[in-house]
Structures are given as C-alpha cells and as structure tokens.
Amino acid sequence: FNSWNRKRLPPGPRGLPILGNVLQLGATSQLWLIFDKWKYQYGPIIYLNMAGQNIVVLNTKAAATELLERRSAIYSDRPRSIVADYLGSQLSMPFTRYGKSWQSMRRAGHAVLNARISGQYQPVQIEEAIILAHSLLCDTSSPLLAKINRSASTIISVIYGKRSLSSGEPEQVFDDAPQAHTPPVYEKLHLTSDPLQTLSNIAHRFTSAVYPGAHLVELIPILDYLPVAIAKWKRDAQRDYKRISNIFERYFDDAVKSDPQRASLCVKLADDQVASGLTDTEKSWVAGSLSVAALETTSTTLSFFLHAMILHPNIQENAQIEIDRVVGRSRSPTSADMVHLPYVRAIVKEVLRWQPAIPLAVPHIAMEDDWYEGHFIPKGSSCIPNVWSMNRDKDVYGPDADKFHPERFLFQPEKGAEFALRAEYENDDGHCSYGFGRRVCVGRHVADNALFIDICTILWALRIEPAVSTNSAARRGSSKDILNPIPNFHCRIFPRFPEAEGLLQHLRDDVVHSRTNITGGQ
Numbered sequence: 001f002n003s004w005n006r007k008r009l010p011p012g013p014r015g016l017p018i019l020g021n022v023l024q025l026g027a028t029s030q031l032w033l034i035f036d037k038w039k040y041q042y043g044p045i046i047y048l049n050m051a052g053q054n055i056v057v058l059n060t061k062a063a064a065t066e067l068l069e070r071r072s073a074i075y076s077d078r079p080r081s082i083v084a085d086y087l088g089s090q091l092s093m094p095f096t097r098y099g100k101s102w103q104s105m106r107r108a109g110h111a112v113l114n115a116r117i118s119g120q121y122q123p124v125q126i127e128e129a130i131i132l133a134h135s136l137l138c139d140t141s142s143p144l145l146a147k148i149n150r151s152a153s154t155i156i157s158v159i160y161g162k163r164s165l166s167s168g169e170p171e172q173v174f175d176d177a178p179q180a181h182t183p184p185v186y187e188k189l190h191l192t193s194d195p196l197q198t199l200s201n202i203a204h205r206f207t208s209a210v211y212p213g214a215h216l217v218e219l220i221p222i223l224d225y226l227p228v229a230i231a232k233w234k235r236d237a238q239r240d241y242k243r244i245s246n247i248f249e250r251y252f253d254d255a256v257k258s259d260p261q262r263a264s265l266c267v268k269l270a271d272d273q274v275a276s277g278l279t280d281t282e283k284s285w286v287a288g289s290l291s292v293a294a295l296e297t298t299s300t301t302l303s304f305f306l307h308a309m310i311l312h313p314n315i316q317e318n319a320q321i322e323i324d325r326v327v328g329r330s331r332s333p334t335s336a337d338m339v340h341l342p343y344v345r346a347i348v349k350e351v352l353r354w355q356p357a358i359p360l361a362v363p364h365i366a367m368e369d370d371w372y373e374g375h376f377i378p379k380g381s382s383c384i385p386n387v388w389s390m391n392r393d394k395d396v397y398g399p400d401a402d403k404f405h406p407e408r409f410l411f412q413p414e415k416g417a418e419f420a421l422r423a424e425y426e427n428d429d430g431h432c433s434y435g436f437g438r439r440v441c442v443g444r445h446v447a448d449n450a451l452f453i454d455i456c457t458i459l460w461a462l463r464i465e466p467a468v469s470t471n472s473a474a475r476r477g478s479s480k481d482i483l484n485p486i487p488n489f490h491c492r493i494f495p496r497f498p499e500a501e502g503l504l505q506h507l508r509d510d511v512v513h514s515r516t517n518i519t520g521g522q
C-alpha cells in the first residue's frame with residue numbers, strides 16, 4: 001500500500017525494520033494480556049506487523065461489530081496457516097478459508113445445531129449432566145481435570161450418539177501420550193486409547209498450530225520449500241493429518257452404523273439433504289471438527305465455573321437458594337426450569353464473559369482494502385477480535401468488569417425479592433465469547449444448553465469448597481495456545497443435602513441402565 005495509506009494505519013507499538021513487532025509478540029504466551037495493556041495506550045484498534053503480515057487487533061465490541069458483522073461480506077475469510085493446512089485445516093470448519101467448501105460445511109453445521117434443533121439434544125444433555133455430577137462426587141480415583149474433561153462427553157454424545165465411541169482397533173491406537181509429569185507439547189499429535197482424550201489432543205494440535213508465531217515457517221514462508229526429510233514440523237503435520245482423518249472417518253462410520261436411536265448429529269449429517277454437496281470424508285471432518293471445536297471450549301468454561309464457585313461461596317449459595325425454590329430437592333433440574341432460574345443463567349453468562357475459552361477468538365481476514373474511523377485496513381490483514389478486553393470493557397460493564405459478578409445481568413424489584421434477568425439480556429449473550437458475523441460459533445446454542453444443565457445439576461446436588469491439595473485442576477495447555485489456560489486450583493466436593501448422593505446414584509443408574517438396553521449391552 002502507498003505511503004499516504006501507510007500513514008493512516010491504526011496506531012500501535014513501533015516495530016523493527018523487516019521483523020516488525022515479531023520480537024514483542026513471538027515469544028509471548030497469553031497475548032490477550034498484552035493486547036489489553038496496549039488497548040489503554042493505543043485505543044480501540046491497533047496495527048501490528050509480523051514480519052510483513054498485517055495484523056489489526058479489534059479491542060472494542062463496537063469496532064468488531066462494525067467490521068466483522070456489518071461488513072461481514074469482506075471480513076469472513078481465515079488466515080492461511082501453513083502448519084494447520086498440512087494438518088487438514090481446509091477440511092476443518094473453524095479454520096477453513098471462506099468459500100464454497102466452507103459454505104457447505106457451515107450450512108450442514110447450522111442445519112444440525114441451530115437454535116430450534118438444539119432443543120432436541122436436551123434429553124441427552126440432561127443425562128450427561130447427571131453422569132458428570134455423579135462422577136464429581138463419587139469417582140475418587142480420577143483427577144478433577146479428567147472428570148471435567150468427561151463433562152465434554154455431553155457434546156460428544158450429541159455429535160456421535162449415546163453409545164460411547166469405540167477406541168478402535170489396537171493397531172490404530174498409539175498410547176504415546178507424554179507422562180503426566182512432563183508438560184504437554186502439542187507439536188505432534190498424541191493418540192490414546194481414550195477417544196475423548198484423543199479428540200482433545202487433536203483440538204490442542206490445531207489450536208497451538210494457529211497461535212500467532214507458533215511456527216517459524218509462518219513468519220518465513222520460504223521455509224515451506226524445505227523437503228520433508230529435513231523439515232520435521234512438515235513431516236509431523238503430514239503424518240498427523242493422516243491419523244486425524246482416519247480417526248474422524250472411523251468415528252463417523254461407527255456413529256452412523258450403530259446409533260440405535262438415530263438421533264445423533266452424525267446420522268443427520270449422513271443424510272444428503274442436510275449435508276448436500278459434501279463427500280463422506282468431508283462429512284466426517286464436519287463431525288470431527290465440531291467435536292474438536294466443542295470439547296476444549298466447553299470443558300475450559302466448566303473448569304472456570306468450578307474455580308469461580310470456590311472463589312465466591314456466596315454466589316454459589318444464592319444460586320442454590322434459587323434452585324431449591326424452583327426445582328426443590330426431590331427431582332433433578334431439567335431444561336424446562338431454565339426460564340425460572342435467572343440466577344443460574346446469569347452465572348453461565350458471567351463465566352463465559354469473565355473467562356472466555358478463546359480470548360482472542362479466531363482471526364478474520366479483511367478481503368478488501370477498507371477504512372474504519374479514519375484508519376486504513378489493508379486487504380489481507382488478519383483481524384483479531386480481542387474478546388478478552390471486550391468482555392472486560394469498563395465502559396460497558398462498569399468499574400468491576402474484572403470481577404466475577406453474575407448479578408450484573410440481574411435486577412431485584414426490591415431488596416430481598418427474587419432476582420430477574422434484565423430484559424436486555426434475554427436475547428443478548430452479555431459477552432463476545434462466541435465471536436462475530438458469518439464465522440460466529442455455530443455451536444453456541446448447544447453450548448449454552450449444555451453449560452446451563454451441567455452447571456445447574458452440579459449446583460443442585462453438590463457443594464464445592466476450596467481445599468488445599470485434593471482434586472487439583474492442574475494448569476493445562478501449552479504456553480502458546482489460543483485456549484485460555486485453566487488455573488491451578490484445588491477443591492472438595494460434598495453432597496449438598498443428605499439425600500443428594502442417593503438420588504444422584506439412582507438417577508445415574510437409570511441412565512446407565514437405559515443405555516445398556518438401547519445398545520443391547522454393548
């Protein structure tokens with residue numbers, strides 16, 4: 001672009017010649033914290049240069065809404081990531097470029113996950129919430145994090161059906177996960193005999209590959225011409241692509257053949273009218289990339305929920321008073337209770353606001369030269385929505401924006417009266433954590449329903465207290481990952497009332513029994 005336009009680029013920190021801001025960003029984890037500081041220095045929109053690549057950080061909801069939503073016709077492409085491309089990102093809906101193939105995938109995703117259809121998955125979500133609450137209380141052998149990860153099986157049951165995924169033929173399983181004491185490295189894929197763990201590892205393989213500056217080749221693309229014999233990153237990525245594709249295809253085929261209730265998302269996708277224009281491989285990648293997009297986001301959010309409950313016992317108690325009044329103690333909550341439980345709904349909104357699972361969402365590419373409030377945005381710029389700062393904007397949420405405070409979404413007609421959701425939040429998320437425009441999270445309705453019923457069932461049955469050393473939710477994720485790392489915290493979990501444990505056991509036995517009947521004991 002010409003020097004006149006160059007002078008009109010958005011403000012930002014000065015970089016070095018050629019390298020630009022690489023040194024300020026390249027070695028940094030949790031970039032959102034730096035962007036948050038820069039927001040106060042440079043304003044709502046910041047320009048950065050990563051070795052010639054233009055990056056525009058959008059720090060306010062107003063800027064992101066104007067560009068990514070109102071002008072979504074020219075802001076819906078994704079950046080090209082060389083490593084992610086080798087991993088198969090062009091088959092993976094969240095990372096694929098804007099075009100015909102994305103449109104077909106998105107249409108199929110929307111057909112099986114829209115607000116209306118999402119209601120159909122609520123019965124299975126209720127069952128999974130019971131299994132989760134039961135395991136939090138009764139499974140004393142697994143670490144807390146493993147149990148929270150299980151919680152994501154809600155979404156996996158929705159996608160692949162109630163029968164748990166098979167771990168596959170022995171020769172297709174590689175138990176080469178790093179030992180528990182070594183920090184995770186996601187530069188190669190670790191497959192395990194546990195399908196949920198494998199899907200979660202695939203998620204991290206992608207989310208760490210697309211972290212800005214994670215691989216040198218993204219900054220110096222000429223390195224892509226190196227032959228595989230000396231380019232280990234390329235060899236690993238090509239091998240992982242084949243492994244991922246095999247897994248997705250096998251899980252999809254299994255789900256379509258053996259979902260006895262024919263209710264899973266895979267069965268719907270197998271129908272050519274729902275997923276028109278997609279090959280079988282593409283369908284299996286739609287299901288696979290939905291589960292990958294769903295898993296870590298949902299379990300990260302639930303981990304932060306538990307953390308918030310330890311930090312704020314009074315909020316836990318307020319929610320439980322509401323649940324006792326509306327649901328009582330003789331039955332567990334259902335989705336029909338949602339409208340009568342504004343306090344619990346406010347907790348769901350607040351966890352998503354306070355700790356977004358993907359604090360910088362996923363970048364959108366400007367497909368044309370553009371202007372925003374006098375600033376020039378060059379064609380090809382990678383526009384990063386700084387959701388972290390948007391969700392903590394003091395102009396929107398007030399001076400306590402950094403605090404976990406669900407009551408910001410509520411009002412009390414008079415002191416001591418029951419809480420009600422503020423009218424403006426009935427249809428407004430109250431956060432930006434699901435992203436923007438044409439690339440907004442396609443699974444948000446299913447995610448909201450799953451989070452509501454999981455959180456509500458946990459609060460109905462259990463009391464969560466801080467502890468010194470039991471049940472540690474250890475920090476997870478590599479330092480360079482687009483996912484919000486889970487803090488290291490400890491908690492103890494008790495039944496909330498004397499009958500809770502018996503009731504939970506009974507409900508969980510019923511779920512297991514009904515599934516054994518459905519699957520003929522498989």
Ligand code: HEM
Nearest residue numbers: 093094293294297357361362434435436439441442443447
């Ligand atoms: C707490 C839960 C979740 C959070 C915070 C979350 C967040 C996000 C974000 C920030 C994006 C990028 C939006 C953008 O580019 O502007 C996204 C995209 C996506 N999400 Fe989610 N998500 C969640 C759950 C789910 C679930 C449950 C599913 C599937 C069942 C899902 C499937 C997807 C897919 C397929 C995309 C890519 C959409 C596209 O590029 O067209 N997500 N999500």
